Amino acid sequence: MAERISDAEHAVMEVLWDESPLTAQDVTERVDPNRAWSAATVKTLLGRLLGKGAVQHEVDGRRYLYSPAVAREDYVAGESRKLIDRLFGGKLTPLVAHLAERDELSRQDIAEIEALLKALKQ
Missing domain, CATH: 1.10.10.10 (Winged helix-like DNA-binding domain superfamily/Winged helix DNA-binding domain)
Structure with missing residues (x-):
């Protein structure tokens, strides 16, 4: 699409x-x-x-x-990539930093990100 x-x-x-x-x-x-x-x-x-x-x-x-004709997951992945490319030069870290600097990450968000990073490292 x-x-x-x-x-x-x-x-x-x-x-x-x-x-x-x-x-x-x-x-x-x-x-x-x-x-x-x-x-x-x-x-x-x-x-x-x-x-x-x-x-x-x-x-x-x-x-x-x-x-x-397109799976929700595939659509979300494509739109997410376009957003990161357009607004953050293709890098994810500035997006997370932007959210953190504006206090838009809850303790729950931070815990989930930490758990995700830990799982990715393994």
Whole structure:
């Protein structure tokens, strides 16, 4: 998937990552109700996602069943890499330092990072 997906498209992807395959109506019913999207809006977003290769569909009678064409983990890895490349010159340490300097790491975050580093060293 080369093209970036928008925040709205991401909301549709989250629904499909949680459960699929789904019809457009199923997605409309499951997307965050605060968005108050119509079925037409969801169908437009699904069409965009199909065009970007993020979603695939199969024909089931007179309806389409949609499912993700990219795993959530793969998408998160790609987006994380793009963020680190764009904002921190491809280096992870400045990102962690930035968060630490702004007191945005809780004790729990620090403990989890320490546990991760310890596991990586082994």
